[in-house]
Amino acid sequence: MELFQKAKVIRLLSHHEKYLLADDDKEIVCQDRNGSIKNARWTVEIVEGTNVLRLQSCYGKYLTASNLPFILGMRGKKVLQTLPKRLDSSVEWEPIREGVQFRLKTRYGQYLRANGGVPPWRNSVTHDIPHRTATQDWVLWDVDVLEIQSRTSRPPSRPQAIPPPDSSPCPSELGFSSSPAIIDIRSPRSENEVGDSLEEPPVRSEGRIIFFNVANEKGDVDVVNDDKSFTFKGNGVEELKEKLEEETGLDDIIVCSRNPLNGKLYPLRLHLPPNNTNMHVVVVPSSCKGVAEDP
Secondary structure (H helix, E strand, O other): OHHHHHEEEEEEEOOOOOEEEEOOOOOEEEEEOOOOOHHHOEEEEEOOOOOOEEEEOOOOOEEEEEEEEOOOOOOOEEEEEEOOOOOOHHHOEEEEEEOOEEEEEEOOOOEEEEOOOOOOOOOEEEEEOOOOHHHHHHHOEEEEEEEEOOOOOOOOOOOOOOOOHHHOOOOOOOOOOOOOOOOOEEOHHHOOOOOOEOOEOOOOOOOEEEEEEEEOOOOOEOOOOOOEEEEEOOOEHHHHHHHHHHHHOOOOEEEEEEOOOOOOEEEOOOEOOOOOOOEEEEEEEOOOOOEOOOO
């Protein structure tokens, strides 16, 4: 909580390497990789006498845990930007530290969750309690402090002698500046990063681009939908499989490639191509019968 007590403006980075954004419609909350825009800035308000806070968007509205289901029949509920006449518990969040990251808990025991998978879940934000192991990290957030609270200097406990004019220290010698400074403080995970600014998101290690489609049990792919993609930094097929399960929200999948000669799908095994070569893969259910044993 100490981090938030010092913070004036923050941005939140999800498990999917995307920032929490206030949409331009001034109602929706979503995720995006561009953290340099004003929509990624959230002003912190500490609820006096408690360990909870409110987050205000660039449009002056509060991050709100609503009672509206994101999809009828599903567990997650919508997180919105609202400006209630009376600030109630729906706009209050309790930060809970998890190592160098935080979970943001509603007053009703649910957590701010960044969703992955296929549309409409992709890039959405809900509040929920994750029950699947593959989605446990979806409620973890990195906190980047962009501005800190200004500190009011305390009066001296006793009068101090005023030095003569010719020996008076200049403001810089006293540790003050003639103009206000913009201070950028990052969460512990990013303290060693150099050159970060509000205009540029933090630089992260490169990986390969994975383009993927989701096939049905017959191995057929909906050609109407474009390839989806993400950056992958691993080298093993099992790591890629876990990442694709997160991205698609599916369990028990087979990661396949398509033979360019006959068009048949075959499972990937052991290692991925070297040198971070970009890849096109197809995600199929394990029950699919249209997968060949070898390319």
